[in-house]
Amino acid sequence: MTSIIEQPLIKGLSHIKNPSATLPTLLIEACCTSGRTYQSYKRGGTLEAKERFREEVTCAAFWLWGAKALNKIGDVIGEKLFKNIADTGKDFLRDPSYQMSNAGKIFKFTKIILSALIATGLVGFVVPKVNHAITDKLLNKSKNKNKKEYNLNDFIKNAKNENNSNYGLNFKGNENLINGLMKASYNLENKNVWRLISTDTGMLAGRVYNSRHPAERFEYLFRDICSMFFYNFTTGGVIFLLNKIFKKTEIHPKALDEICTYLNGKNLTGKALLSSLNKKNASNIANISFEQNGTIKLKDLVKQLQDLNFGEIIIEKARKMSELQPPLRGERVLSKAQVEDVFSNSISSNPTFLKKVINAATYGRATDPTKFVEAQTCQKIRNGIDTFMLEIANKAGENVISAEFLNKIKMKTLTRTALFQLAGLAFSAVGLAIIIPKMQIFLSQKLYGKQSFEDIANGNKKDGKMPS
Numbered sequence: 001m002t003s004i005i006e007q008p009l010i011k012g013l014s015h016i017k018n019p020s021a022t023l024p025t026l027l028i029e030a031c032c033t034s035g036r037t038y039q040s041y042k043r044g045g046t047l048e049a050k051e052r053f054r055e056e057v058t059c060a061a062f063w064l065w066g067a068k069a070l071n072k073i074g075d076v077i078g079e080k081l082f083k084n085i086a087d088t089g090k091d092f093l094r095d096p097s098y099q100m101s102n103a104g105k106i107f108k109f110t111k112i113i114l115s116a117l118i119a120t121g122l123v124g125f126v127v128p129k130v131n132h133a134i135t136d137k138l139l140n141k142s143k144n145k146n147k148k149e150y151n152l153n154d155f156i157k158n159a160k161n162e163n164n165s166n167y168g169l170n171f172k173g174n175e176n177l178i179n180g181l182m183k184a185s186y187n188l189e190n191k192n193v194w195r196l197i198s199t200d201t202g203m204l205a206g207r208v209y210n211s212r213h214p215a216e217r218f219e220y221l222f223r224d225i226c227s228m229f230f231y232n233f234t235t236g237g238v239i240f241l242l243n244k245i246f247k248k249t250e251i252h253p254k255a256l257d258e259i260c261t262y263l264n265g266k267n268l269t270g271k272a273l274l275s276s277l278n279k280k281n282a283s284n285i286a287n288i289s290f291e292q293n294g295t296i297k298l299k300d301l302v303k304q305l306q307d308l309n310f311g312e313i314i315i316e317k318a319r320k321m322s323e324l325q326p327p328l329r330g331e332r333v334l335s336k337a338q339v340e341d342v343f344s345n346s347i348s349s350n351p352t353f354l355k356k357v358i359n360a361a362t363y364g365r366a367t368d369p370t371k372f373v374e375a376q377t378c379q380k381i382r383n384g385i386d387t388f389m390l391e392i393a394n395k396a397g398e399n400v401i402s403a404e405f406l407n408k409i410k411m412k413t414l415t416r417t418a419l420f421q422l423a424g425l426a427f428s429a430v431g432l433a434i435i436i437p438k439m440q441i442f443l444s445q446k447l448y449g450k451q452s453f454e455d456i457a458n459g460n461k462k463d464g465k466m467p468s
Contacts, residue, residue, distance in 0.1 A: 005271065006407075006411065006414065008412065009253070009414045009415075009418065010253040010254060010256075010340060010414065013252045013253040013414065013417055013418060013421065014252070014254050016421060017252060017253070017421075018363060019051045019190070019191045019193070020066065020190050020191065022064045022068070024235065024294065024421075024425060025062060025231060026131075027425055027429075028230075028231060028235075028425060028428045028429050029056075029060050029064070031429035031430075031432065031433045032056070032171065032227075032429065032432035032433050033053065033056040033057060033060065033431065034433060034434020035429075035434050035437060036052050036056055036432075036437050037049050037053045037056065039434075039437035039441065040052035040453070041439060042436075044133075044453025044454070045453070046168050046339055047138060047139070047454070047457070048116075048391045048457075050135075051131055051132075051135045051136070054131050054134065055127070055128070055131050058123075058127050058130075059123050059127055059203060060125065062119055062122050062123040063423055065217035066115075066122060066123065067115045067116050067118075067119040067120030068120070070112065070114070070115035070118055071112060072117060074112075074114075074115060075380075076099065076112035077111075078104070078107055078111065080462060081107065082100070082101060082103065082104035082107060083101075083104075084099045084100050084101075084368040084370075085108060085370070086099070086100055086369070086371070086372075087102060087113075087186050087190065087370065087371050087372035088105070088108055088109060088183070088372070089183050089186030089190075089372035089374070090183070090326075090372065091151050091292045091374060091375050092294070092295050092333075092375060093325050093328060093333060093335060093375040093378075094325055094326065094328065094337070094372050094373065094375065095294065095328055095329055096161075096326070096368075096369055096370050096371060096372050097147065097328045097372075098330075100243060100261060102222075102390055103292075114261065116204075119202075120201065120202025120203065120206075121202060121206075121341060123202065124202035124203040124204070124205055124206025124207065125202075125206040125209070125210070127206075128206055128207055128210040130211055130283070131209060132140045132210065132457075134213065135183070135353075135457050136457075139454070139457060139458065150426060153238070166312060172370065173197055182460060186372055190372075193232045197228060197232060199226050200224065200227075202233075204220065204221070206226070207220040207224065208220055212456055212457060212458070213409045213446070214448065214457040215444045215456055216450040216456045218443070218444055218447060218448070219440045219441070219444050222436075222439070222440050222443060222444075223436055223437070223440045226431075226436050226439075227432055227436060230428045230432045230436065231428065231432065232432040233425070234423070234424065234427055234428045235424035235425055235428045235429060236266075236424065238420070238427050238428075239420045239421065239423075239425055240423035241426045242420045242424075243420065246416075248391075248413075248416060249384060249387045249388045249389045249391050250384065250467045251361075251384050251387075251413065251417075252361040252381065253414060253417060254360035254361050255357050255358075255360060255361040255381060255384065255385065255388075256388070256410060256413055256414070257358050257360070257383060258356050258357045259357065259388060259389065259392075259409070260406040260407075260409065260410050262350075262353050262357075263389075263392070263401055263406060264403050264406055265403070265460060266347075266401070267400055268275065268347075268400070268401050269396060269397075269399060269400050269401065270392070270393040270394065270395065270396025270397045270398065270401060271393070271396075271397065271398055273347065273389060273392065273393040273396065273401060274393035274394070276345075276346060276347040277346050277347065277348060277386055277390060277393070278390055279344055279345040279349075280340050280341075280344045280346070281344070283374045284343040285336075285340055285343055285435035287304075287341060288301065288304055288339060289304065290339075294335060294336045295333050295334065295335055295341060295394075296333070296334055297331050297332065297333055297334070298318065298319065298331070298332035298334060299320045299331075299332075300331065301318055301339065301342075302315055302318060302319075305318065314342060314343070317342050317351060318334065318342045319332075320337070320351035320352060320448060321334055321338045321339075321341060321342050321351040321354075322334050322338070322354075323351070323367075324351065324354060324358060324366065325366060325367065325373075325375075325378070326367060326368070326377070327369075335375060335379070337379055337382070341354070341382075347389070348385050348386050348389055350400075351372070354382060354385070355367065357381065357382075357385060358378050358381050358382065361381045362377070362378065362381070366378055392406075392409060395409065398465075
């Protein structure tokens with residue numbers, strides 16, 4: 001019997017694993033804002049806590065949704081001006097922007113870059129200035145109540161490591177160049193990590209430039225550089241390590257659902273499933289001539305299959321296998337791995353089944369002619385099918401793989417995926433909300449002496465010197 005929480009769990013986990021989704025980062029950001037605000041309150045009281053909260057909330061809004069919203073506005077304009085607006089990425093199996101006009105490509109690229117730059121400018125240079133201005137007003141209001149005066153020159157002289165050092169951010173940057181720019185613009189538009197890192201870069205530059213004191217400048221550099229890692233990479237890293245430790249297969253929830261549906265009713269034992277996997281014919285594949293990039297056009301493959309006296313069953317399988325992705329510049333093309341599946345007798349090499357799984361795990365992008373999905377991403381999903389089926393076969397052993405058995409496997413896998421995801425998010429949240437703020441304040445005090453937040457808020461970024 002199917003659990004009532006199965007489909008909501010599949011839907012929720014699928015959304016979290018979507019590379020364009022902001023929800024995972026939003027969950028981390030909520031913890032991060034709370035933790036940073038609390039740590040600021042412990043050091044600087046209400047004044048610093050208010051500035052930190054304002055900064056975190058306003059920056060999060062621009063950071064998470066700024067570039068995305070600007071891109072949506074650009075899409076509306078693009079649809080009015082041009083036809084066949086598509087993703088700009090391409091590889092040896094996909095090139096959705098092929099039918100776009102040059103003007104459309106230029107518009108698409110410009111729209112994506114401008115969206116990132118505008119969001120970066122707002123979050124890096126406008127928000128800090130507004131935030132500091134609010135703090136200045138609060139300081140002026142409390143000036144008469146606080147008779148203590150701060151001598152920044154004496155403070156800087158007493159700070160540790162007064163050596164001069166230059167600081168700043170250096171941005172370094174034929175067909176390959178164009179392809180690189182198009183792929184970068186695709187990533188900026190469709191991948192949350194790329195959007196966040198691009199905005200992070202501008203935010204860090206703006207915060208460093210607008211720093212009121214060398215201690216604040218150091219804190220921004222340390223905090224934001226470390227935060228990039230915790231925001232964007234630790235959750236996936238924790239999930240990868242947990243799967244390695246427990247020897248489990250990372251499988252997309254929608255792919256898991258499709259695999260269990262496919263195996264249900266086949267009445268295979270685990271042993272039978274095991275024997276039916278990975279039945280590839282190396283001698284057949286050796287007779288096929290591929291292009292230098294490891295692909296072959298469908299029409300060329302069909303001709304070679306006919307010359308090698310293969311029947312219509314194999315030729316029809318090749319045709320269906322070529323439909324795992326849209327035509328490449330008007331031609332149906334297969335990768336070498338897909339041709340291997342054409343010759344395979346494995347239960348997992350059914351092209352109709354593969355198309356459903358890969359399309360589900362890529363949110364319908366794999367077969368959408370206007371969308372781009374890297375070939376390696378699709379191949380990773382394909383390889384995961386065999387790995388997960390092998391896991392099912394080993395667990396079933398001599399027993400029949402029944403619907404009840406598959407439902408148990410599915411729920412255990414979904415539960416484990418959810419727990420690993422939560423562990424990854426929790427680790428990221430702890431790093432951002434507790435570890436980094438504590439280390440930031442500790443190192444700042446070690447390098448610059450024990451100062452209050454008022455020392456920093458009353459500072460002048462041009463007066464201080466960075467530690468060597």
